[in-house]
Amino acid sequence: MTAPPDVDLYARGTATLLATWEEYARGAPGAAVHRFEGVAAAVFPHGPERGVYNNAVLGRDLLPAERTAALDAMEEAYATAGITRFAAWVHEDDRALRADLERRGYALDETTRAMGMSLDDLRVPRPQLDLALPDWTEYLRVIEVPTDLLAGADHAAFHVVVARLDAGNAAAAMAYHHGEDCGIYNVGTRAHARRRGLGSAVTALLLHDARDRGRRTASLQATPMAEHLYARIGFRDLGRILEFVPA
Structure with missing residues (x-):
């Protein structure tokens, strides 16, 4: 089999990650993965999952209006659930999205390396x-x-x-x-x-x-x-x- 290109591996990994969170959410009270244009937000309102899985994956290469709508939707999803501590995941290449988050007062907390094969x-x-x-x-x-x-x-x-x-x-x-x-x-x-x-x-x-x-x-x-x-x-x-x- 010809190896998939990196962009395809990244997309597959993101899809698997979100599917995993959805599987987690099925067994957690009040939890759900909300999919909006440009963002998927995993919302876990109760512990112990609340302290681990409140993460949102933001899309890559969004237009300015799309970035604004995605960030607004993400924040509303967590605010509705009463969650003030969550993480917005951004690929390092997306400088525009990083700048938008920083303008809203977000700070970099952790980094991991996406890997695929x-x-x-x-x-x-x-x-x-x-x-x-x-x-x-x-x-x-x-x-x-x-x-x-x-x-x-x-x-x-x-x-x-x-x-x-x-x-x-x-x-x-x-x-x-x-x-x-x-x-x-x-x-x-x-x-x-x-x-x-x-x-x-x-x-x-x-x-x-x-x-x-x-x-x-x-x-x-x-x-x-x-x-x-x-x-x-x-x-x-x-x-x-x-x-x-x-x-």
Whole structure:
């Protein structure tokens, strides 16, 4: 298969991310992903999801009037839900949109790296891991988030891997499949097991499984610390995602 161009990989990754948030929202009281022209806003009014998933993905290369309408719609969606803390996600290349957010008083809070790949470019063999049962609560414990996170979601919709080391659960990751794409999320390793390659291994295992299930591409958002690990697996750099928050 010819590798998709970067713009296509970015679009696929964004579509998978939004589909994942919609799956989360189905099991969270009052939650929804609102899609407007130029923006999709994930609204989670109650905890613990409220502190994690209130994010909006803004479109790229919007015209000035479209940018204004998208930002107005985003702000109204969160204001209606009583949410004052949320993040507006912008691709680093979109200087005009960044300037519009700054004029409204938003400040840059965090950055991640959008990455994507054709699964034909997977560079590592299927890892041989000591796997635990893919228990949702244990998965959350390993990645060190509240164990009641997404308690009402359909956990069968996600592909979870939990790897063991020295008779204890040490690393975990999750995938969500949307169309031909596999989104990789929440890769985590317990402190005592870090720098042993487990994060890369659980990611690679999910990618091999996705390819076996007929997926053709994969996507994720990488922290600065993990970018080189994913690049070694075969992911390509698609640009930084800048997360702006209201002042």
